[in-house]
Amino acid sequence: MRRYHFPWKMADGAESEAAPESGEGGLLAELLSPINLFLIFLCLYLLYKIVGGRRPASVPSKPRLPPMKKRDFSPQELQKFDGRGEPETEAGRILIAVNGKVFDVSRGRAFYGPEGPYGIFAGRDASRGLGTFSVDKEAIRDEYDDLSDLNAMQWESIREWEQQFQAA
Numbered sequence: 001m002r003r004y005h006f007p008w009k010m011a012d013g014a015e016s017e018a019a020p021e022s023g024e025g026g027l028l029a030e031l032l033s034p035i036n037l038f039l040i041f042l043c044l045y046l047l048y049k050i051v052g053g054r055r056p057a058s059v060p061s062k063p064r065l066p067p068m069k070k071r072d073f074s075p076q077e078l079q080k081f082d083g084r085g086e087p088e089t090e091a092g093r094i095l096i097a098v099n100g101k102v103f104d105v106s107r108g109r110a111f112y113g114p115e116g117p118y119g120i121f122a123g124r125d126a127s128r129g130l131g132t133f134s135v136d137k138e139a140i141r142d143e144y145d146d147l148s149d150l151n152a153m154q155w156e157s158i159r160e161w162e163q164q165f166q167a168a
């Protein structure tokens, strides 16, 4: 009979003695019994969870600029928020406009900062660029842009970007 290595005594007194296994591979067979394998894997899994899952006690988080009060901007007012000032200070704040809404993207400095690939959108209305999938100068207007020449697909794209910024 296969004997499992439980720490408690079995109900049957005769079975409680740790007698060597006969004819079944002895200790190895006992170790490799399904329940022992299961317990070994469980222990390893729990050990992994305890040791591997540990995070540093405090991950220093980027200081956040206080949110701005809701307000209107002219294209010229928006341009002041192009993130060219000291990062993490008011002068480093980055705003971009999409479909008439202004979003604070200061935390996405790697994208929208002066060195970022989408830096051209900083302090601007990015709608035309996002709608036409372009980061070229031609996709950015200094004056108010009514976007009236854009087609339905480009508008759809603008609205998708708008939703993405809204959700961020």
Ligand code: HEM
Pocket: 108, 111, 118, 129, 130, 131, 132, 133, 134, 135
């Ligand atoms: C070959 C062309 C392009 C490639 C390979 C590319 C690739 C990427 C990648 C890898 C990201 C980061 C995604 C993430 O980590 O969440 C990103 C973000 C972004 N891309 Fe592009 N991109 C391309 C062109 C463009 C163009 C033309 C535009 C503008 C119309 C654009 C707009 C953006 C914006 C706005 C983000 C930032 C999203 C955020 O704030 O999280 N991309 N892009």
